[in-house]
Amino acid sequence: MTYHPSKKRQAKIIRLFRKVHRKTGALLFVFFFFISVSGLLLGWKNNSNGTIIPKTQNGTSTNLKEWLPINQLHQKALVILHDSISTNLDNTIDRIDIRKNKGIVKFVFENHYWEIQLDGATGNLLSIGKRNSDLIENIHDGSILDKWFNTSKKPFKLIYTTIMGGSLLLFTISGFWLWFGPKIMKRTRKKL
Incomplete structure (x- = not known):
């Protein structure tokens, strides 16, 4: 079976997105874990019966x-x-x-x-x-490091939220392409 040049390019793009998605996920796994758990706890803080706040x-x-x-x-x-x-x-x-x-x-x-x-x-x-909620919030947004190191302009929070927000955006785009890319390839194959 011979591949059309655009199919090769599409397959290459999908492999690239898969590689970026996998490596970024492995690299930032711990941070995503803390963000998700702390986010869940913050969402439930008012229903925690006084445990979180x-x-x-x-x-x-x-x-x-x-x-x-x-x-x-x-x-x-x-x-x-x-x-x-x-x-x-x-x-x-x-x-x-x-x-x-x-x-x-x-x-x-x-x-x-x-x-x-x-x-x-x-x-x-x-x-x-x-106020355990304040501690959880500091972990969630990375400002816990600014508290520990007593920084005035909160550089750790800025760096952390930039990296994590950018990573989430990258995951959203690459995840969408990993889902949508094969559909495009299938349509191209049917047309040929």
Whole structure:
């Protein structure tokens, strides 16, 4: 059976895509594994019964006029952090999450994964919890390395997401061609 020149070219392209697909997959297997598992966990975080992310509690008032000033709530959160968790923990705040509809304020810290929830009106402690979701997110996007090496512009996250996003795009294109290429070859064979 003689091959038409375009069939040879098509077969060559399919072999090339198969080789790239296989080698890239083998090279990045571990990273794809971590991305898929961490992505699944992040998707389920709100349904984890407080295991991945602490449940959001309810405060006594949703009326902001009845709430304590943020500075006062902040000071209470810092005292609770050192008295209830550890005096050695850094008290730098990453973000303050105000949930008016729940009547609470969450204090999330920058250099560890603890969260403190306070009643916005009374300042009473509602919850102390570990934010495993933040750790999982740092693993998912590669910023865990930036945290470990204390980099300011997050170069590891940028490099990691560029490589993994590009690889996913490459897998999508090569996978599509591995599926579609033989169909084209079959049609060409029928025409001949």
